[in-house]
Amino acid sequence: MVEKSNIDVVERRRGSGVKLVYDILRDEILDLKLAPGSPVDEVLLAERFQMSRTPIREALVRLAGEGLIETLPNRSTLVSNIDLLNLNTYFDALVLMYRVTTRLAAQNHKPADLVAIRELHGQYAATVETRDLRDMIAVNAAFHLAIAEAGRNPYFTGLFRRLLDEGRRILRLYYNSYDEQFPQRFVDEHAEIIAAIERRDLDLADHLGKIHGEQIVEQVQRMFVRNQKLDIKL
Amino acid sequence: MVEKSNIDVVERRRGSGVKLVYDILRDEILDLKLAPGSPVDEVLLAERFQMSRTPIREALVRLAGEGLIETLPNRSTLVSNIDLLNLNTYFDALVLMYRVTTRLAAQNHKPADLVAIRELHGQYAATVETRDLRDMIAVNAAFHLAIAEAGRNPYFTGLFRRLLDEGRRILRLYYNSYDEQFPQRFVDEHAEIIAAIERRDLDLADHLGKIHGEQIVEQVQRMFVRNQKLDIKL
DNA sequence: TGCATTTTTCTTGTCGACAAGAAATATTTT
DNA sequence: AAAATATTTCTTGTCGACAAGAAAAATGCA
Missing domain, CATH: 1.20.120.530 (GntR ligand-binding domain-like)
Incomplete structure (x- = not known):
């Protein structure tokens, strides 16, 4: 009988991790599950998605390219604020x-x-x-x-x-x-x-x-x- | 007298490498110095800019986000073609x-x-x-x-x-x-x-x-x- | 020779570790 | 006690190494 670990280490296709993280984070941002201005921690995301920071970072770079998150150099990255004034x-x-x-x-x-x-x-x-x-x-x-x-x-x-x-x-x-x-x-x-x-x-x-x-x-x-x-x- | 190495290992500010590579590649693509369809090799770029593949990759991800390059999964990345039909x-x-x-x-x-x-x-x-x-x-x-x-x-x-x-x-x-x-x-x-x-x-x-x-x-x-x-x- | 199969090569994708920068905290000095 | 300075901590930025996938090359077989 095959033993099932209680930690699901899901076997993923190489290259699919970035898209997964990107899609999920994008939805969470657009649905306001992640509040505007809230921090986006790479290490936490790496733990949550069970992968290293590299693919996480790539997903974040893409999100930043669309203006959904903002990166403060050497410090932190945040979910972009909604500009209600404009x-x-x-x-x-x-x-x-x-x-x-x-x-x-x-x-x-x-x-x-x-x-x-x-x-x-x-x-x-x-x-x-x-x-x-x-x-x-x-x-x-x-x-x-x-x-x-x-x-x-x-x-x-x-x-x-x-x-x-x-x-x-x-x-x-x-x-x-x-x-x-x-x-x-x-x-x-x-x-x-x-x-x-x-x-x-x-x-x-x-x-x-x-x-x-x-x-x-x-x-x-x-x-x-x-x-x-x-x-x-x- | 200060000895000058013949290899310029330029001291860069942390985080500036990505922007440097991004800006230069972007200009080269838009000026057609890099022909549409031509390959973009991460390792070559890493050697050219004297940095590891990580910041190179981040610059490429950004360029891909703007549609200036295209990434074929697990294979190669190319300068995007100009769509003259449309x-x-x-x-x-x-x-x-x-x-x-x-x-x-x-x-x-x-x-x-x-x-x-x-x-x-x-x-x-x-x-x-x-x-x-x-x-x-x-x-x-x-x-x-x-x-x-x-x-x-x-x-x-x-x-x-x-x-x-x-x-x-x-x-x-x-x-x-x-x-x-x-x-x-x-x-x-x-x-x-x-x-x-x-x-x-x-x-x-x-x-x-x-x-x-x-x-x-x-x-x-x-x-x-x-x-x-x-x-x-x- | 022609075709299928195996091996090699080449490029990208991922990882873990470490370094740098900035903020937060602790320490010293006046 | 307050201000300046040093230390710690925390997060991001970079690196070198390795793995995986696909194409190219080499090999085996009819």
Whole structure:
């Protein structure tokens, strides 16, 4: 009979460790399981993931490249803070990317893209029913990313992905005050956007993307103001 | 008298090695001193820079994060190829960023920004006189980046920087067929852009940015076609 | 000779150990 | 007791060595 050690030393494929650590830490940062400003200790991570500091460090370098962590030379590395003072620059970029990606999707999409988009649209509608915020944020991001992919411009898709990631953190900040009525409206707007893309109506797609983006922005700003009034520390 | 070794073992500040390697390799890639597709050997680089593979690797991970090199797992790492088939998506993104950054600069600039922009404008005019293409490309990029900085949206600035970097590589491909008449026109257009920014005329700045971007695109496309006719391998 | 298989080589991926830098703590000096 | 200085501690940065994986070369076999 094979003896099973109580410490799981998992056999990993060479090279997979970095991706594992990167993916997990990235999710934990974006879901605010790791609070902004909290320290990221290489030695602790090495113990936690049962590997040496080298692959841990590589994952951290990648995360730093995306701005998710910050490295203070010779001292420590921290989870990046969310810059709430410059939220407007974030919103500017987000709305423009909503417009551009939706417009390009109307222009460049192929039939297979619409299948994928509709699939995610259905998933989003389902998560709205369950009222699970984490799923809603994730599926909504995936839905809009699928539209961006259909637009076939990797430069825009890349920036959009980063903006949606940052949005995961921002939305999570407002978890409690999340207004439960607006998701249904978003489902309808998503449907309109899909229709415009399918009809290849570039200007309408652009316009709907703009409205949709601006409504999300407005919603977040309202939550922001309300939280400030409630004196919630950010 | 102090004896000087013929091997320069330079005393470096701890942590500076990565930045050194990163900066040099980045420049060499963007100036096409390292040809797209050519191998990047960690051991060779370690010997060249007189340091161990660890900091070399960290620099390479960062370059990979920006898409400048590609890593084939367990095998080799290469300088990324320039995707000439999808040039149009590149141009789409570039023109939009020209527009957006110029518009935002008109909206958000402060007096100090204009000083910096004008300084680079002067430098650009000077490099046009010398007809040194490498300087022209670099200073032109710096000029437009300064405008982007004045727009104060780091998301746009980041994407724009990457696009201008990629442009360094693309322009260098066409070095020989570079048309010597258009730089002077660009100097004049730069002056118009500065004036629009100073007047805070958002729509005009946007429009001029668009025209300027499209003219660069047109120029590159013309060179592209001419090179294809001449049967130059790309 | 032509093809499959084994061996070698070459490059990357991972490790454990040590050094350097900065902050925190302890010590000395006035 | 307060300030300056020395020491310790803690985390990151770098190193040299070795292992793993894949391609290339060499070998064996029909």
